[in-house]
Amino acid sequence: MRIRTLAYAALTATLTAALAGCGASEPVPEEPAATSTGGEGVTEYPLTLDNCGTEVTVDAPPERVVSLDQNSTEILLSLGLEDRVVGTASWTDPVLPELEAANEDVPRLADNAPTYEVALGADPDFITASFGRHLNESGVATRDRFAETGIETYLSPTDCEGDVSINGGGTRTHLLDIESLYTEIRELAAVFDVPSRGDALIADLEERTAEALDGVDAEGATVAFWFADTRTPYMAGGYGSAAMLADMSGMENVFAGTADDWPATGWEAVVEKNPDVLVLGDLQRARFPGDKLEEKIEFLESDPLTSTMDAVKNKRYIALHGAEMNPSIRSVDGLEKIGEFWKEQDAG
Template identity: 70%
Template structure:
């Protein structure tokens, strides 16, 4: 039976979808129907948006967009915009199966961040990013430089707090919510004149999230989210997207006092925290030691410190892709995997 806490969380999510819209799955390309030229839902240009401390004006729907992150790319593909995506970069995981066909002809500019020259070689008229480090000095390109060359840019609201990019050097002052992700979807849909598709995608994510959390309550069991690196592990702080997965399902993040989204910590502090459950990132890339799930599990079992953890001895592991722990449409996939694990293990917790 669901506890009061789990019923409240599920009800909160359910209210968000009470608008009665039904869309396709977050991992499916939204059908390309468009409203009539004079009908409701068409974008009126020029469109001006406030985007993480910058005013962005779009004169017409972009025709050639480069997405600098997997999260942004999968939103664009889910909105049925693959014919306009002329480049993508910075991937932690394979594309969602149901977006694979849409992604087939999208050029991969780089597995990580591309150079400015490679970006320009794709001849974009618009650039999107999930993480503001790409727009920093020393990153791919500063937004001001793009503007000077007539190229528009957009940064995900999930990486923004008080007009500053979190990943670009700012500090998160309040917990991330799904509202920021839904804002990103709606704004990108408006920019590309497919607002109806954005509405359907948001509605479906809300519906799936409500279903995935219905009755799920870990009743305060402690958890650590380990993204990458065996030397000084990057773990989830208390205000970012991974910690949102914890609070939504009734878990307590042992590093909730950390303000950074992914602070690097020492293994001594992990052992001292002694989490009940370990959420392990299964990253399909080769950037840090222990990106892969199997490498993480092997390290935990063999290291003289981590092997003493009860969660390691009992193998209380939940495996999530990196994109499912980042602020993306895959947060729902993460919730569904957590629900599956909880259903199979709740009696032993």
């Protein structure tokens, strides 16, 4: 990778010269691992990670990172790395309010996925992505293509089962665990040599999760998560991030038997399952009909078929931003909103 520090290069040259002058009986000191010159000085470099079946090696903290997804971007900003982020993409919602100042001067390369040329134009030395679709032939570019230019890539563990990318064409076989998100935070914190910031972020998310779920009793209520599209709605399947939210809060996902994260289905199937609660994606974009919350509610309550559901009749809606329904630090925001809904139900 081409982000080796000058100090490390100078050290290598010095040791090479020393080796040339040593006799066969002279002790040769081992070359120490390079460490960060601008972070906490804890990570030892080169650092190698097994990332979704791809070996990722960094020689020093990246100086110029491009994040291909909002989820990844908000982790980087939460770790205080805004001065390293030279481009972001694929946004579904405004940045978290507490990260607005950090994000203010970060270039947005595209609202959706950028082209390879645009991503490369930011002159990155590291690429992060939350979803594997960006790192395949039909996406921004393959990991091998980035590697040919000396750029390492990192894919969120939330998108991986072993060496298979779920969003890149694979299928989940077990429920997503929030520990995958914590692994992503720890590994990115290690890559950028800010491990204590990663530990602090994880501790905060764990504390908030415990508080959000404290006293919540969903009593096995059934739920459906609707992400987008009024024509062929994308509803949460049984193993992805939304299913994880249902499981953690004690609700029963009515599409639990579906392996895909967000399968497109028909309204007849949704109405037949008649969930007690509908979690509605409030997306601040205009990609599909019904992206925004008010459009979803208007459709549900005016359509002759969907208006017959108990959740619609009783207006039992939980509104979550798109990023809160994807595996990200906002998953905890989603849990807080779900917990608040059930606490209000109990109080009522």
